[in-house]
Amino acid sequence: MTTDKFIVDDFVWQRDGKATVKVTERNPIWVTVEAKDKGNGFEATQRRRIFANIPLVELTAFAKPRPSSHAPRPDELVVLEARFDARWWTKSFPNFVGLGDKPPEVYGQQIVHFGWRIGDWLPPVLCLFNPNDLTETLSLLVAEFDDFMARQEPRPPAISRPAQLPASRPHELWVRQGFWGEQRGKPAMERRYATIEIVAVPLRPVRLRLWLWLHEGHHQQARQRRQQMLHQNGAAIIAVAR
Numbered sequence: 001m002t003t004d005k006f007i008v009d010d011f012v013w014q015r016d017g018k019a020t021v022k023v024t025e026r027n028p029i030w031v032t033v034e035a036k037d038k039g040n041g042f043e044a045t046q047r048r049r050i051f052a053n054i055p056l057v058e059l060t061a062f063a064k065p066r067p068s069s070h071a072p073r074p075d076e077l078v079v080l081e082a083r084f085d086a087r088w089w090t091k092s093f094p095n096f097v098g099l100g101d102k103p104p105e106v107y108g109q110q111i112v113h114f115g116w117r118i119g120d121w122l123p124p125v126l127c128l129f130n131p132n133d134l135t136e137t138l139s140l141l142v143a144e145f146d147d148f149m150a151r152q153e154p155r156p157p158a159i160s161r162p163a164q165l166p167a168s169r170p171h172e173l174w175v176r177q178g179f180w181g182e183q184r185g186k187p188a189m190e191r192r193y194a195t196i197e198i199v200a201v202p203l204r205p206v207r208l209r210l211w212l213w214l215h216e217g218h219h220q221q222a223r224q225r226r227q228q229m230l231h232q233n234g235a236a237i238i239a240v241a242r
Helices: 219-231 234-241
Strands: 020-026 030-038 042-051 056-065 077-085 091-093 116-119 125-129 137-147 173-180 193-200 206-215
Touching: 056 077, 077 206, 091 173, 125 193, 125 219, 137 219, 206 219
Parallel strands: none
Antiparallel strands: 020 030, 030 042, 042 056, 056 206, 077 193, 091 125, 116 173, 125 137, 137 206, 173 193
């Protein structure tokens, strides 16, 4: 099956609706902004803590399905849609997905996608980068998630290092990552968006906390930074910000 047949978007996106937005914290070190929406078929809250003088944002996202007669029970719930202007990013990690900047004669004047994948587990870090210029990479560093219907079995005892530990077991949270034109699944002549989606399948309420970090390097630096963030306290972040 080709991508244009497989990717058929039929979503109710919060970005197409309205939300209440308020500043909940403001100090010399950070500002926290909270957005809430009870949309057509879902309830969502997103909290962003933006730090001063460092390219770091702490993001907490909560989403809960609210099926009704007007919004039947969906197949999945996108807890976080991280959609960015593709800019010069041509690859995403994991799996180094992305076609890059190829001339039209390689793939044709219009193609449906510029590289994409689906994974059935949430890795510790996800990155958008350009392998030919690693001066600006955007990484999602997963801190924790609360799956309110997850199984409670212990994790394998052999896995102990937080930076190497998958943030979810298979089939708890899915990830979609890819590069698209103006509309996903439709033909385009150039990359417009780079997206990373974290998806709850099967349907259930989920809370996710992560850091967005703009940095030099690639996934190895992202893993190291995540491990530092997991083991340091708030005072260390403040010291960096100053």
